[in-house]
Amino acid sequence: MKHPKQTMRFRLPGAGWARVANGRVAWALAELLRAGKRGVTPIDNPGPRWSAYIFTLRTEYGLDIETVNEPHGGPYPGTHARYVLKSRIEVVE
Template structure:
């Protein structure tokens, strides 16, 4: 399933089993859709180009309380260094996408 929404309605289930509603719009919905779709593989700015992945992840963590892991990976090429891989650890179940 390809999630390319600008509006997501979902339910987040916490570690204690408690659920809460979640509504995300715009580029945050785009980023969350990619994270949900990627599962444990996660997303990188290299594989899923987005202008501000780190900002989207920060807002999803701080404003929406989602658990998103950052894994730092090495990359080679003409500009070797590291990049981030973001993995959604919260259980998020979609109700609706638009």
């Protein structure tokens, strides 16, 4: 069974135009909004290509998204990214 493609219409406050994000980019934006100031990490919120979704939201949609590098332990210690949406956006129904 195919899932319907996710879509999100949004705009920056004060902007007269709205943008539309589709598919996994829309999913990533919804997850960033849901997470708020704590942001999201690929470790806590697995997604196939978080870095690609963030790149698209930054470059094609002009959103300000902070990347915070955090250390992690475990069998493969290193760092992972935490993404935090800094732009205020309005979801258009």
